[in-house]
Amino acid sequence: xxxxxxxxxxxxxxxxxxxxxxxxxxxxxxxxxxxxxxxxxxxxxxxxxxxxxxxxxxxxxxxxxxxxxxxxxxxxxxxxxxxxxxxxxxxxxxxxxxxxxxxxxxxxxxxxxxxxxxxxxxxxxxxxxxxxxxxxxxxxxxxxxxxxxxxxxxxxxxxxxxxxxxxxxxxxxxxxxxxxxxxxxxxxxxxxxxxxxxxx
Amino acid sequence: xxxxxxxxxxxxxxxxxxxxxxxxxxxxxxxxxxxxxxxxxxxxxxxxxxxxxxxxxxxxxxxxxxxxxxxxxxxxxxxxxxxxxxxxxxxxxxxxxxxxxxxxxxxxxxxxxxxxxxxxxxxxxxxxxxxxxxxxxxxxxxxxxxxxxxxxxxxxxxxxxxxxxxxxxxxxxxxxxxxxxxxxxxxxxxxxxxxxxxxxxxxxxxxxxxxxxxxxxxxxxxxxxxxxxxxxxxxxxxxxxxxxxxxxxxxxxxxxxxxxxxxxxxxxxxxxxxxxx
Numbered sequence: 080x081x082x083x084x085x086x087x088x089x090x091x092x093x094x095x096x097x098x099x100x101x102x103x104x105x106x107x108x109x110x111x112x113x114x115x116x117x118x119x120x121x122x123x124x125x126x127x128x129x130x131x132x133x134x135x136x137x138x139x140x141x142x143x144x145x146x147x148x149x150x151x152x153x154x155x156x157x158x159x160x161x162x163x164x165x166x167x168x169x170x171x172x173x174x175x176x177x178x179x180x181x182x183x184x185x186x187x188x189x190x191x192x193x194x195x196x197x198x199x200x201x202x203x204x205x206x207x208x209x210x211x212x213x214x215x216x217x218x219x220x221x222x223x224x225x226x227x228x229x230x231x232x233x234x235x236x237x238x239x240x241x242x243x244x245x246x247x248x249x250x251x252x253x254x255x256x257x258x259x260x261x262x263x264x265x266x267x268x269x270x271x272x273x274x275x276x277x278x279x
Numbered sequence: 280x281x282x283x284x285x286x287x288x289x290x291x292x293x294x295x296x297x298x299x300x301x302x303x304x305x306x307x308x309x310x311x312x313x314x315x316x317x318x319x320x321x322x323x324x325x326x327x328x329x330x331x332x333x334x335x336x337x338x339x340x341x342x343x344x345x346x347x348x349x350x351x352x353x354x355x356x357x358x359x360x361x362x363x364x365x366x367x368x369x370x371x372x373x374x375x376x377x378x379x380x381x382x383x384x385x386x387x388x389x390x391x392x393x394x395x396x397x398x399x400x401x402x403x404x405x406x407x408x409x410x411x412x413x414x415x416x417x418x419x420x421x422x423x424x425x426x427x428x429x430x431x432x433x434x435x436x437x438x439x440x441x442x443x444x445x446x447x448x449x450x451x452x453x454x455x456x457x458x459x460x461x462x463x464x465x466x467x468x469x470x471x472x473x474x475x476x477x478x479x480x481x482x483x484x485x486x487x488x489x490x491x492x493x494x495x496x497x498x499x500x501x502x503x504x505x506x507x508x509x510x511x512x513x514x515x516x517x518x519x520x521x522x523x524x525x526x527x528x529x530x531x532x533x534x535x536x537x538x539x540x541x542x543x544x545x546x547x548x549x550x551x552x553x554x555x556x
Binding site: 172175176179180181184186187188215216217253255256259260262 | 282336345443444494
């Protein structure tokens, strides 16, 4: 009788120890920072600008790269680059004009970049990210709301996804073509969709 | 669009016209002394800079875009052109102005991929040669020279537009309009007989603008198009053929303009074909 009680107590202690070990392990896993590489194929930056005071004109940049450091919780660090040469409006002549010194000046400034300085989880899956946005050789601090879309591993590596929607004034970055006469709007709505794969 | 053209082209051309009228005073029907020859150079730079500021804004020195350095070059050659027009002429002065203009061009050009010493030296030599070729012609026949330069600038603007550099194309188009205006003023009045300042400014700006256009877009059409337009300037001497001596000045002026226009038109057609065909 005494021996069976000892077995029960021993089992309880071992079980409790194992459980607390598992909880600790799980806890440390959730807080672990991981570095993800942005998947160029499944990421994009889309922009919308007012054309001739009436039309919502859309275009995109196809080459978006960089890294995301994320722990599934409070830590979020972004280092994103967008290649100007990948500008795509569906019209080759227009793409060429976007890359010219009239607009992005791709020969001198071949990439746009965003590097976060701080990120704060606001509600649920929303983050407020403050960082330096460099376009056309001009760097400005911007604040954007970023949504964590999800994290998943479907057998081809762990992935995380984010989306940011924000508006910038292109004249702040020295891109003024068409602003004065209203041919092209000054405000540019930007939608950035990022999918990133766990490094290593 | 209309407002933009008024601001970037019509306004600068109007300001340049005021400068030309002040320098030349063409309503006086007698030939002016050599000291009125500063007009075209200053008018061109005033028009160019006003167009530049209308496009780029007044905070251009803060801009990291390298091609904005062309404004500094325009300002520097304006000073040089006034000196060339007002200082007494010696046998060596034309070469000296050419060397100085070439030096300024080589020093102040700030477009991508021209940091190589050979490129800058090449630009300096081209500016020197153009100054030596155009300066005497500008002294002899201001009208023919202005008309020839108007043709060159107009075609250069066309090339820049084809290479999708609309801002610089508009500024270059402004220069074409100012040269055309100068040619018309000379046609209307015998004052001045010559204007050397314009030749110094144009000798520096034309190859610099062509090199700038090429530096930002060497894919759309062959580099030979830029070269042809720059090389067209000496063709202005065609109006000085001996066979044309017995004809009125407007005939030789017309021959000069046609001689300049042929290589320019070939360049523009080649560029348009390469870009759109």
